[in-house]
Amino acid sequence: MKRIYVNEKWCLGCHLCEYYCAFANSGKDDMAKALKGVKINPRIRVEEGEKINFAVSCRHCEEPLCVKSCITGALTIKDGLISFNKDKCVGCYTCIMSCPYGCIMPDGSGHAVQKCELCTKNACGEPACVKGCPNQAIVFEER
């Protein structure tokens, strides 16, 4: 399965991926309209160090701890893609605590979580973070 991989060597820490992610999942057609005056809550986060940066989003693990720990079956894995059903989520945050990469976070409502679903549920078509990365530090490929 194609997954998102990050090459930290080329990550500039520009944080554009976070904004493209937030826009892609906003459901709006204009970035300024979607994000102006908004504190974004993206599903990808750039971790910054002194000399190294990298963007982290759901790894779509082959044996996902989040799916195993989900008490309501809101998180499921199908063909390698870990997807999330908001209707089933009770906001217990067990998945947040079990994800070793810190890639699941509360959504804006505080009653459910959110995670990267590879832009399969928005109008972007392909992962927006990959498309918007100015240095090809985030790639979407089969490995």
Add this chain to the structure above:
Amino acid sequence: MAVNYLYPEYEIVRDTNKCIACRVCERQCANEAHWFDPEQDKMVCDNAKCVCCHRCVSLCPTKALKIVKSDHTFRENANWTAKNIKEVYRQAGSGGVLLSSMGNPEPYPVYWDKILLNASQVTNPSIDPLREPMETVTYLGKKPTKIERDKNGKIINNLAPQLKLSTPVMFSAMSYGSISYNAHESLARAAEELGIYYNTGEGGLHEDFYKYGANTIVQVASGRFGVSKDYLNAGAAIEIKIGQGAKPGIGGHLPGIKVSEDISKTRMIPLGTDAISPAPHHDIYSIEDLRQLVYSLKEASDYKKPVIVKIAAVHNVAAIASGIARSGADIIAIDGYRGGTGAAPTRIRDNVGIPIELALASVDSRLREEGIRDSVAVVVGGSIRSSADLVKAIALGADACYIATAACLAMGCHLCRSCQAGRCNWGIATQRPELVKRLNPDVGYKRLVNLVRAWDHEIKEIMGGMGINSIESLRGNRLMLRGIGLSEKELAILGIKHAGE
């Protein structure tokens, strides 16, 4: 200084309706022109720091930014222009020599733009390059003057070493030091994929790039940085750099701050020391001396590699080229006054040298008159901006062209002309690791390949229109050129007729 005489040259215009304060402009500007002001809860900027490199503009996700030239004015006149006034203020403030980067920007004539190309109509058929073969392969080197046979009548191969180019373009010299590791990697990989050559410049060859040797021209300049037997044998050809178009008669100076560990190792000089290239080669004061160096390099490389001599286009270029052709060199490279640089004294850059078009025409004519044109290939550079310039250069008599400014542009350069500051936001003319990584060679090399492939398509299209199916038939074919708006003297030097003739 308490009084600042200079108003910022550029203004950063931000559309606050579009700005989402993502701060990418702030994070990406090495000149620190942008920042977020929490008190006003918005992005603010300092125009004085802007060099108009467009990094912020290109990365802004909502296209909220643009840079405009300030319309602030001095009480200037045709003699005392704003430029003249500003330069006096700058020198009165600093007491220093003015430095500039990239090529001569002054409004001297660009002869490429005053030359028109021919095409076939009725009496000779044009050729469609998409349907018929079209040859752009070019060989650079000495051509044999006579056929030699052994006692059995078999032809003896007396061909001197040649460079084979898939298309008559090469990336001209930019040293590791003046440009970054990633820029060098991009050039090397592009040259390899395209079947052309890139040039190390005078800064030696990084050990990682020896593997691209078959597509590398190694340069020997007055500072002799990084020159060793291995280096000379690593490339496909050796270039002796006498001068460059941006600063004829002037040496180079890479500030110690740019001489990082890697560069010090590659250049074979101590860490952090200034790398100074003397103005002349101290062992070359005549054509005879040049001949000694040409043959020393041939000896060191077992006569297997062509030797290039690169000079700046200056007033006596034809006579100098004639001397070089007789020195044993295989290829002469001539760099016009528009050629770029990482740093040059402004006065030199803007006032010294001559246009490459005139230099090329006079060199080609002179070598023909003397019957020695075939003893060298002629490569020209110094602002070849497009395939049209390139075709005109070939028709004027060049064997191939060197491009560097266009190559830098392909990698992201925006000609902000502040390379000397070492804060290149595009990761090209810098050694700061956090900036160097902005040029991912996977992206950079692809863009270079695209550029040269596009030019190659256009060259074939233009040649086809002329009814020519091989670049050989275009070379020196000045009948394919007509001047427009040129004086008799200019036409005579270029060796072309006026449009309508």
